[in-house]
Amino acid sequence: MIRIELESASKRFQYEWIFKNIQLTIPAGSKWAITGSNGSGKSTLVKAIAGINPLSEGKIRYFTTSEEIHSDQIFNHLTISAPYLELPEEFTLLELLNFHFKFKNPLRDIDISTMLEKMYLKEHISKPINQFSSGMKQRLKLGLCFFSDVSILILDEPTSNLDKKGIDWYNEMINLFGTNRTILVCSNDPDEYEFCAQQINIEDYKKK
Numbered sequence: 001m002i003r004i005e006l007e008s009a010s011k012r013f014q015y016e017w018i019f020k021n022i023q024l025t026i027p028a029g030s031k032w033a034i035t036g037s038n039g040s041g042k043s044t045l046v047k048a049i050a051g052i053n054p055l056s057e058g059k060i061r062y063f064t065t066s067e068e069i070h071s072d073q074i075f076n077h078l079t080i081s082a083p084y085l086e087l088p089e090e091f092t093l094l095e096l097l098n099f100h101f102k103f104k105n106p107l108r109d110i111d112i113s114t115m116l117e118k119m120y121l122k123e124h125i126s127k128p129i130n131q132f133s134s135g136m137k138q139r140l141k142l143g144l145c146f147f148s149d150v151s152i153l154i155l156d157e158p159t160s161n162l163d164k165k166g167i168d169w170y171n172e173m174i175n176l177f178g179t180n181r182t183i184l185v186c187s188n189d190p191d192e193y194e195f196c197a198q199q200i201n202i203e204d205y206k207k208k
């Protein structure tokens with residue numbers, strides 16, 4: 001379990017400040033909605049938290065109960081599902097699952113067959129990802145997050161491309177696999193972050 005501390009976290013692209021001076025503690029296991037209008041900086045903030053993009057000013061620090069984790073290592077402790085992260089389209093589903101779980105451990109007690117059942121993708125095991133529908137790809141992206149043994153899940157627009165049944169599935173997965181993990185949801189749709197007790201609105205950090 002990991003606590004995240006944002007200390008005066010600030011980011012700008014060229015002359016435009018996307019957010020400035022975010023002071024925030026994200027306790028281990030807490031659930032956060034990151035909200036704000038299109039282009040406000042939600043994805044930029046989670047990319048900084050994930051260590052993908054550096055801040056312009058300030059710091060993000062990560063702590064277990066006993067030690068500080070270096071930001072270089074944080075990627076081992078989190079997974080991200082986001083529209084801008086593409087799946088390797090030429091892989092079959094089975095190849096992709098095998099590839100992904102070379103880098104991340106699967107949760108204990110979950111094998112590939114159970115994952116396929118939970119994602120409703122069992123009959124597509126030999127199909128290349130480029131033949132998946134957008135909803136199937138979204139279930140797969142989310143499944144890869146939920147089934148990885150990490151303590152932080154970053155879900156950027158998690159229900160995009162999901163129909164009503166898919167959205168119910170997402171909520172069921174949050175209930176089944178969200179306990180005892182930190183979850184950050186970038187969204188403008190209250191239905192996809194209903195379970196989040198905490199909220200941060202990027203618009204509140206545009207000026208000093």
Ligand SMILES: Nc1ncnc2c1ncn2[C@@H]1O[C@H](COP(=O)(O)OP(=O)(O)OP(=O)(O)O)[C@@H](O)[C@H]1O
Pocket residue numbers: 013018036037038039040041042043044045186
């Ligand atoms: N690599 C980059 N270089 C320059 N500007 C960027 C870069 N990445 C993002 N931006 C800008 O930063 C701002 C915030 O973008 P971001 O994608 O974080 O917003 P968002 O709140 O996630 O938007 P949406 O709701 O549309 O997904 C936008 O003005 C965007 O153009």
